[in-house]
Amino acid sequence: MKRRHWRRALIPWGLLLALAAPVQADDDLEHLARELMTLRDRVEGLQDRLDALETERKSRLSALAQQRAEAEANLRRARLQAEELEQNLTALRRQIERDRAEDRTLAPAVKEALARQRARVRAGLPFKVKQRLGVLDEIESNLDAGAITSAQAAARLWAFIEDEARLARESGLYREPVTVAGGEVLADVARLGLVALYYRTPEGELGHLVRDGDAWRTRPLTDDGDREQVAELFSALEKRVRTGFFTLPNALEVTR
Secondary structure: OHHHHHHHHHHHHHHHHHHHHHHHHHHHHHHHHHHHHHHHHHHHHHHHHHHHHHHHHHHHHHHHHHHHHHHHHHHHHHHHHHHHHHHHHHHHHHHHHHHHHHHHHHHHHHHHHHHHHHHHHHHOOOOOHHHHHHHHHHHHHHHHHOOOOHHHHHHHHHHHHHHHHHHHHOEEEEEEEEEEOOEEEEEEEEEEOOOEEEEEOOOOOEEEEEEEOOEEEEEEOOOHHHHHHHHHHHHHHHOOOOOOOOOOOOOOOEEO
């Protein structure tokens, strides 16, 4: 009796185990599926990252290739420029040698012309003599120091001569120091080209320059008619009248 009861008790337990087995298997499969999905997501993420890195690598390689091409092109241009500069330098050296040869030939002529202009300024009407001689001295000193070539000195001398020609054509009113009665005063000066120069002192004294041998001296005007004529000249110049007919005392007389 007891043995039969035990056998009957085993049957329900066996049924329970048989029923529980499929449930456990389903849980395992679901867990495995979730892990597979997780792994698949990780793989896809890694693949996306790998693709991005590959794209970045290709982009960097392309940029490097472009930079290399630009560097090579710049190098070629630099070499061409260096060759061109070398050619220009060679041509410049040859030109310098030719200029030096010409300079040695031209320099004496320029110095002779400077000396003639200097003598002319000293012998001419004493108007801004110091400044005008200073221009000539500067040209010659720069030529002697090698700061300018003979051709450049000749060009500057030509400009000076043109300025002198302009002074000879024009008249004007200036404030210049003049020596009157042994003393120097700042007076109004009426310059008529490079021919005549009349002055008016702050005290109203009128006069003009006359040549005294190789020099010049001031001579006051005492004649009322002469004074009136010079006064009219100053009045016209103060009104900026540069042309017209004026009767003036003789400024070309020479005293001995």
